[in-house]
Amino acid sequence: MSTGAIERQFRREIELDFIRGIAILLVVDFHSRYGLLGYALRPLGIPPLGWAGVDIFFVLSGFLVGGLLVKEWRVRGSIDSKKFLVRRGFKIWPQYYVYLIALLVTGHRTLHQLWGNLLNIQNYVGGVAHTWSLAVEEHAYLVILLVLALAARWKLRMRVLFAIFACLAVAVIVAKEVSTLRGLPVFEPTHTRLAGILFGVLLAILYHYAPDAFRRMQRWWGLWAAVLVVTLVYAYLSRRAWNPAVMIDFADFSGVALLMLLYRHREGKRHGRLYRAVAWVGLYSYGIYLWHVSVDWPVAWVGERLPSGLFLVWMALAPLVLGIALGVVMTKLVEFPMLRLRERWFPRPVDSAVGTPAEAEPVGAPAAAGLGIEFGARAE
Numbered sequence: 001m002s003t004g005a006i007e008r009q010f011r012r013e014i015e016l017d018f019i020r021g022i023a024i025l026l027v028v029d030f031h032s033r034y035g036l037l038g039y040a041l042r043p044l045g046i047p048p049l050g051w052a053g054v055d056i057f058f059v060l061s062g063f064l065v066g067g068l069l070v071k072e073w074r075v076r077g078s079i080d081s082k083k084f085l086v087r088r089g090f091k092i093w094p095q096y097y098v099y100l101i102a103l104l105v106t107g108h109r110t111l112h113q114l115w116g117n118l119l120n121i122q123n124y125v126g127g128v129a130h131t132w133s134l135a136v137e138e139h140a141y142l143v144i145l146l147v148l149a150l151a152a153r154w155k156l157r158m159r160v161l162f163a164i165f166a167c168l169a170v171a172v173i174v175a176k177e178v179s180t181l182r183g184l185p186v187f188e189p190t191h192t193r194l195a196g197i198l199f200g201v202l203l204a205i206l207y208h209y210a211p212d213a214f215r216r217m218q219r220w221w222g223l224w225a226a227v228l229v230v231t232l233v234y235a236y237l238s239r240r241a242w243n244p245a246v247m248i249d250f251a252d253f254s255g256v257a258l259l260m261l262l263y264r265h266r267e268g269k270r271h272g273r274l275y276r277a278v279a280w281v282g283l284y285s286y287g288i289y290l291w292h293v294s295v296d297w298p299v300a301w302v303g304e305r306l307p308s309g310l311f312l313v314w315m316a317l318a319p320l321v322l323g324i325a326l327g328v329v330m331t332k333l334v335e336f337p338m339l340r341l342r343e344r345w346f347p348r349p350v351d352s353a354v355g356t357p358a359e360a361e362p363v364g365a366p367a368a369a370g371l372g373i374e375f376g377a378r379a380e
Contacts, residue, residue: 012283013354018275019060020282022258026053028292028323031298032132034315046236052251054133055196056284059255061137062200063207064354069148070158070208071350079152081145083346088141090342092286095334096134096298099290103128123188130293132188139190140197143168155178162205169198173249180245188242196252203259207354217260224257265354281324287335288327295322 012157027034030050038048065088072079100117103109109128116122120139123132151161163169176192179185205213230252235242271279283290299318306314 006177010264012278013265013352014271014276015058015265015287016064017279017282018260018271019056019262020285021278022262023056023060023280023282024288025278026050026056026282027289028320031293032316032319033298034312036316036320043354046232047239048230049235049251052231052254055248055251056255056258056351057289057294058136058193058196059200059203059252059259062140062197063204063259064200064203065141065144065197065203066204067207067352067354068348068350069144070204073148074208079145079148080349081149083349084145085141085350087193087305087342087346090338090346091335092134092138094338095287095290095330096131098330098334100128102294123190123193130289136188136190136193137197140194143194144197144201148375158205158209162202162209165198165205169195169202172198173245176245176248180243186248192245193248195249199252199256200259203256204354218264221261224261227253227257228373263354284324284328285330286327287331288324291326291330292319292323295319295326298322 026037027050029037030048030053035048035050037050069079069084100109100114102112104111114127117127117131120135122128123135128237147161147164151164156164172192172195176186176374179189179192203214227250231254234250235247238247243297296319299315299322302318303311303315
């Protein structure tokens with residue numbers, strides 16, 4: 001099946017896959033011992049920043065998940081929380097648990113080492129190192145639904161809900177700063193990493209309830225470019241001893257800046273080959289994220305047996321190429337079939353997370369069937 005056919009079947013937007021592609025390329029490069037980006041930044045005295053690709057994922061995840069829920073609220077008058085969680089489960093869990101089973105079967109991990117992963121609390125109790133961010137996203141879905149449920153009970157207006165999410169984001173930033181001052185870990189715990197996802201939710205609310213304001217903000221290209229530049233400057237100036245809380249904040253703000261600079265919903269717009277190639281990588285980003293570290297050992301084994309002239313080239317390119325290839329294969333084998341079943345059994349309640357803003361669609365359609373979160377007339 002072609003990339004275009006997949007995009008149509010799962011209602012994807014190439015602009016968002018392009019941002020995903022940037023994020024996953026940063027992450028894969030960061031996890032490579034001889035990453036190209038790290039090599040390029042080294043002469044400038046800037047440490048590797050590929051880990052910030054996770055923050056781009058967080059902002060984008062909040063924008064999409066928040067967009068789905070806010071749009072459903074606006075268009076249908078309710079949110080079917082049960083269907084939302086089931087649909088997310090079909091997206092995340094099949095390939096995730098296949099990955100964990102593969103680790104057990106091959107002897108790379110024991111059941112004792114994976115119990116945190118099995119319960120999705122690995123960012124607190126330990127597990128497979130690079131999967132901590134998946135736990136943060138799982139917890140974020142529950143937090144977002146809880147806030148929406150409370151908003152439903154209290155019959156809050158959307159502007160109040162926006163303020164609540166903004167206050168939560170500020171609280172997470174403060175918790176991160178306090179934890180840093182106390183010498184506590186801040187890179188993986190959910191309560192210190194939710195801010196990026198909450199920023200995405202705030203952008204989604206603006207997109208659907210104040211699309212004109214969202215478009216005006218997108219035109220602040222100077223501000224968004226300045227955020228990216230300041231992030232690099234801070235990384236350079238604090239390269240010997242940076243404050244992890246501040247650096248994470250800069251990474252989150254950079255995720256917001258990239259989304260505002262790069263996302264433009266344009267039906268039928270043609271893109272160049274490089275753009276489409278990065279978007280193609282983004283299409284398989286989840287599978288690549290899960291599986292790319294699996295190629296480290298075979299890549300190193302081959303590298304040790306290569307002539308010195310080929311060693312650096314192999315170690316720089318092979319993890320990227322083979323990690324992407326493995327992620328693509330596993331996505332086609334596991335994720336895509338499950339997504340087809342999901343669309344057949346649990347069709348989405350709205351057409352897409354973004355695309356046409358909810359403001360432009362009919363309001364007050366019949367509520368989704370099943371266990372719903374009712375939001376009533378104050379969803380304005």
